[in-house]
Amino acid sequence: MSDLSGSSRTDIKSQSSMFKTSLALRHFRGRVFYGVCLAGSLVGILLLIVLMNDIRQDGFEYFSRHFFTNYPSRKPEIAGFRGAIMGTLWVMTIVAATAFPIGVGAALYLEEYAKKNRLTSLIQTNISNLAGVPSIVFGILGLQLFVRGTIGYGPAICIGESCGFGRSVMSGALTLTLLILPVVIVASQEAIKSVPPSIREASYGVGATRWQTVSSHVLPQAMPGIMTGMILALSRAIGETAPIIMIGALTFVAFSPETPLDPFTAMPIQVLNWVSRPQAEFHDLAATGIVVLLITLLTMNTLAVVLRIKLGRESAR
Amino acid sequence: MLRDSIILYLVVFFMLSMAACGSSSDSSVSNLSGAIAIDGSSTVYPVTEAVAEEFQIANPDTRVTVGVSGTGGGFTKFCVSDTDISGASRPIKDNERELCAENGVEFIELRVGLDGLAVVKNKDNNYLNDLSMDQLAKVWGPASEDSVMKWSQVDSSFPAEDIDLYGPGTDSGTFDFFTEEVNGEGGASRGDYTPSEDDNVLVTGIAGNEHSMGYFGYAYYAENMDTLGIIKVNGVTPSNETVSNGSYALSRPLYIYVSINSLQKKEQVLEFVRYYLSDEGIAMVIEVGYSNVPVDELEASRRTVEESVQ
Structure with a gap:
């Protein structure tokens, strides 16, 4: 026994002598890595604080009731954001209503129904590629497809005198829908993939059809993830300027759209217009516009978190 | 319950958008109505915007929209009858003139400022x-x-x-x-x-x-x-x-180009152009920081508008 313990002790001794010198260094490396990670996350937060502070300084001078009730004006003290807010609300409502069914439908098809063959993987690759296409390209596509109602060949789709949807809320919304669809599809697919196969098997095991399995088990389980992806995609769409300028969103609109075929302006366009004016007062107005845009964005993101928690809890029950 | 919360979300979304919609259609001051579509140069934009703002206040049932596509971009829309009025910071080019002619768009050229x-x-x-x-x-x-x-x-x-x-x-x-x-x-x-x-x-x-x-x-x-x-x-x-x-x-000259067809068929466009060239309207040119055209040229422009609708 004593022999054995003696030999094992020397073993340990010789082993620990191999590592002894590096122990402090390893701890040091661990601390450095911790520091790098912390710095990484602080950069993001610091940037946000600097941005918020910068905007706060000029942004609240014009933050008043009439900023929300007035239309644009050449006089900064009475200029308001209402046309832009209403335009953005209209557009985003239609984007949400079209992108959700199409995006989730495509994701369900690809994950649950499609055979895993070359065609499917080709479609899959192209959806991922589309997510990386610059937004201005979608603007050009939207101009052709929705504003003019043509596919590039053959005659335009016309009802009477008017072809396509013209430069309307509808054209803007459908263009933005195309823009965010790849993101919605990929996010929904990830959410659907994360539903354990055992749940599907159990469902089939008790005799459920594929439709029953998908509608009452897979989709509810995947919903928190889908909603998160959806709202993050909408947050991207709300700040897009290039594609809707391309399809002809206007700059001076002193009324709110009443139907989807009315002309419109949007928050980022109004901000851009104010920033590019010579008078400093308009720059402050632009800052106020950015504050409103940021608040809208943060509200949407908060909604995403709340929905995720709430839906997550429900499907766990 | 899941379906309920999705419906709830959608309902809230719609209510938010509708609540902000609460339209304020007061009794109108004038009975002029209809759309006036304007686009074109970003240099002319401040003047047109100022005129449009005042015109819209006086005629709440009209819908004036002003875009900023640049002089060239404005003509591409103007010459296919997408817009009634186009702002320009240079005279129309020959190829743009041809495009207008091809599509049967006749127009008058009005110099509004410098x-x-x-x-x-x-x-x-x-x-x-x-x-x-x-x-x-x-x-x-x-x-x-x-x-x-x-x-x-x-x-x-x-x-x-x-x-x-x-x-x-x-x-x-x-x-x-x-x-x-x-x-x-x-x-x-x-x-x-x-x-x-x-x-x-x-x-x-x-x-x-x-x-x-x-x-x-x-x-x-x-x-x-x-x-x-x-x-x-x-x-x-x-x-x-x-x-x-x-x-x-x-x-450099600042122009507005007005479609004669719009002037003749749309009363609101005619009234808008009349207001643009009125003393009150043309004063906006100075207010936004540009210079006036001489008075006799302004008089001539007013006559051009009236002649084109006879």
């Missing part, structure tokens, strides 16, 4: 006071790239300091006009200057270097007189008077 281009320097600069067009061409000409680098090369009385230039980007109508007038060919310019589409960036740049120079619309100079100085061109300082009577070399 915009002086300001050639500016840093406030602290004391030698750049008056430049001739030839000197400007020497500074900005395409041949000067990489060769004229010091102010002393432009005029022997100037110090041997590095030239630092700021100007609008090549997409801008201001760039086209300046190069045409100064260098004799639209688009011909030296490339080694700091370009920006945002004139406020140019202001900041010039304010930061004593030996810098740049050009942009007069309104930007007027807003930044505390940091910038103006350079006379051929001995003339830009002012409302010198720009109006054409004695300042770098003044």
Whole structure:
């Protein structure tokens, strides 16, 4: 026994002598890595604080009731954001209503129904590629497809005198829908993939059809993830300027759209217009516009978190 | 319960949008109604916007929309009857005229104002006071790239300091006009200057270097007189008077083009143009920082409008 313990002790001794010198260094490396990670996350937060502070300084001078009730004006003290807010609300409502069914439908098809063959993987690759296409390209596509109602060949789709949807809320919304669809599809697919196969098997095991399995088990389980992806995609769409300028969103609109075929302006366009004016007062107005845009964005993101928690809890029950 | 919360989410979304919709359709002051679609130059935009704002207040049932597609972009829409009125910071080109003719769009051309281009320097600069067009061409000409680098090369009385230039980007109508007038060919310019589409960036740049120079619309100079100085061109300082009577070399015309078809068929367009050319409407040109056209030309424009609807 004593022999054995003696030999094992020397073993340990010789082993620990191999590592002894590096122990402090390893701890040091661990601390450095911790520091790098912390710095990484602080950069993001610091940037946000600097941005918020910068905007706060000029942004609240014009933050008043009439900023929300007035239309644009050449006089900064009475200029308001209402046309832009209403335009953005209209557009985003239609984007949400079209992108959700199409995006989730495509994701369900690809994950649950499609055979895993070359065609499917080709479609899959192209959806991922589309997510990386610059937004201005979608603007050009939207101009052709929705504003003019043509596919590039053959005659335009016309009802009477008017072809396509013209430069309307509808054209803007459908263009933005195309823009965010790849993101919605990929996010929904990830959410659907994360539903354990055992749940599907159990469902089939008790005799459920594929439709029953998908509608009452897979989709509810995947919903928190889908909603998160959806709202993050909408947050991207709300700040897009290039594609809707391309399809002809206007700059001076002193009324709110009443139907989807009315002309419109949007928050980022109004901000851009104010920033590019010579008078400093308009720059402050632009800052106020950015504050409103940021608040809208943060509200949407908060909604995403709340929905995720709430839906997550429900499907766990 | 899951379905309920999705429905709840959608309902809330719609209610939010509808709540903000609460339309305020008061009893109208005038019975004029209908849409007026305007697009075109960003230079003419401030005037049109001001006129549209007042017109919309007086005629709440009309719907005036103004876009900013640039002079060329505006004509592409105007000549296919997408818009009723197009703003332009240069006369219509032959190919645009042909496009309008192909689509049967007849129009009248109305000059509503003039915009002086300001050639500016840093406030602290004391030698750049008056430049001739030839000197400007020497500074900005395409041949000067990489060769004229010091102010002393432009005029022997100037110090041997590095030239630092700021100007609008090549997409801008201001760039086209300046190069045409100064260098004799639209688009011909030296490339080694700091370009920006945002004139406020140019202001900041010039304010930061004593030996810098740049050009942009007069309104930007007027807003930044505390940091910038103006350079006379051929001995003339830009002012409302010198720009109006054409004695300042770098003044460009601001036009609106109006479709005759719209004037005849849409009462609201006719009323809008009448208001634009009225004393009250045309005063907006001064208010936003441009210069008036002479009174007799304005009278002639008013007659042109009335004749085109008879």
